[in-house]
Amino acid sequence: xxxxxxxxxxxxxxxxxxxxxxxxxxxxxxxxxxxxxxxxxxxxxxxxxxxxxxxxxxxxxxxxxxxxxxxxxxxxxxxxxxxxxxxxxxxxxxxxxxxxxxxxxxxxxxxxxxxxxxxxxxxxx
Amino acid sequence: xxxxxxxxxxxxxxxxxxxxxxxxxxxxxxxxxxxxxxxxxxxxxxxxxxxxxxxxxxxxxxxxxxxxxxxxxxxxxxxxxxxxxxxxxxxxxxxxxxxxxxxxxxxxxxxxxxxxxxxxxxxxx
DNA sequence: ATTAGTGTACTATGACATTAATACACTTAC
DNA sequence: GTAAGTGTATTAATGTCATAGTACACTAAT
Numbered sequence: 001x002x003x004x005x006x007x008x009x010x011x012x013x014x015x016x017x018x019x020x021x022x023x024x025x026x027x028x029x030x031x032x033x034x035x036x037x038x039x040x041x042x043x044x045x046x047x048x049x050x051x052x053x054x055x056x057x058x059x060x061x062x063x064x065x066x067x068x069x070x071x072x073x074x075x076x077x078x079x080x081x082x083x084x085x086x087x088x089x090x091x092x093x094x095x096x097x098x099x100x101x102x103x104x105x106x107x108x109x110x111x112x113x114x115x116x117x118x119x120x121x122x123x124x125x
Numbered sequence: 126x127x128x129x130x131x132x133x134x135x136x137x138x139x140x141x142x143x144x145x146x147x148x149x150x151x152x153x154x155x156x157x158x159x160x161x162x163x164x165x166x167x168x169x170x171x172x173x174x175x176x177x178x179x180x181x182x183x184x185x186x187x188x189x190x191x192x193x194x195x196x197x198x199x200x201x202x203x204x205x206x207x208x209x210x211x212x213x214x215x216x217x218x219x220x221x222x223x224x225x226x227x228x229x230x231x232x233x234x235x236x237x238x239x240x241x242x243x244x245x246x247x248x249x250x
Numbered sequence: 251a252t253t254a255g256t257g258t259a260c261t262a263t264g265a266c267a268t269t270a271a272t273a274c275a276c277t278t279a280c
Numbered sequence: 281g282t283a284a285g286t287g288t289a290t291t292a293a294t295g296t297c298a299t300a301g302t303a304c305a306c307t308a309a310t
Binding site for chain 2: 007008009012017020023024025084087088089091092093095096098099101102103104106109110112113114116117120121
């Protein structure tokens with residue numbers, strides 16, 4: 001698993017992934033993450049890169065690190081609830097902005113999205 | 126106007142903007158763009174950066190340059206129609222993927238989007 | 251105490267984005 | 281032909297991302 005976009009730093013792409021894992025409850029409050037070295041092996045990147053990712057998320061209050069023990073998802077559930085809402089709004093906001101910049105109306109955006117989801121839902125089911 | 130994201134090269138962010146201007150018909154087929162030097166002044170970046178943006182879009186067949194004359198939107202309207210469709214699908218696809226990674230269902234995505242658009246439409250009107 | 255597993259810090263290197271300055275090639279208008 | 285306005289090319293310097301290697305500090309288990 002090492003498909004990274006060239007147009008954005010790897011450590012930020014990893015931070016995005018971890019955020020989404022947390023928001024989707026695949027990583028729960030208080031849960032321990034892979035060690036810097038293990039995660040580096042998993043994603044086939046340098047340990048320093050993982051450390052930057054963890055530092056960034058720690059700075060945002062999402063992760064907490066205990067020296068010698070490991071890195072954990074914060075226990076403060078309110079932060080995670082806030083994160084979930086923030087990421088959702090952020091995604092919707094930038095999506096809508098770009099679609100409107102391209103000249104699509106609100107109706108076109110909704111119907112385009114519905115078409116896409118219908119195709120996917122049928123394909124998966 | 127020089128608000129650029131630090132997590133993506135400026136020349137690609139400018140390419141995105143130009144693509145959207147073309148898709149929204151603010152730039153029409155065959156229309157002349159600002160010169161490399163003028164555009165550099167407008168966006169407060171180095172002329173070399175603009176040149177890279179133009180080269181990239183030329184490589185994609187969106188722009189055409191005539192030495193000594195300037196850089197123009199391609200006359201091939203089919204390319205622009207294709208571009209419009211591609212960019213729309215691309216935006217929808219990545220938006221849906223991220224929302225699903227965060228654990229949102231199709232219904233939640235649609236309703237979240239509708240809420241957002243309702244707020245905006247009322248605010249603007 | 252020792253060991254293994256943590257996070258953390260430091261230096262060096264290579265690749266790339268960006269800026270800067272300069273020069274060249276072509277087209278159009280005068 | 282000259283001048284002004286185009287795109288294009290080259291070189292150098294700076295900053296960031298990522299890798300590589302090494303070392304240190306702390307914790308838990310033995």
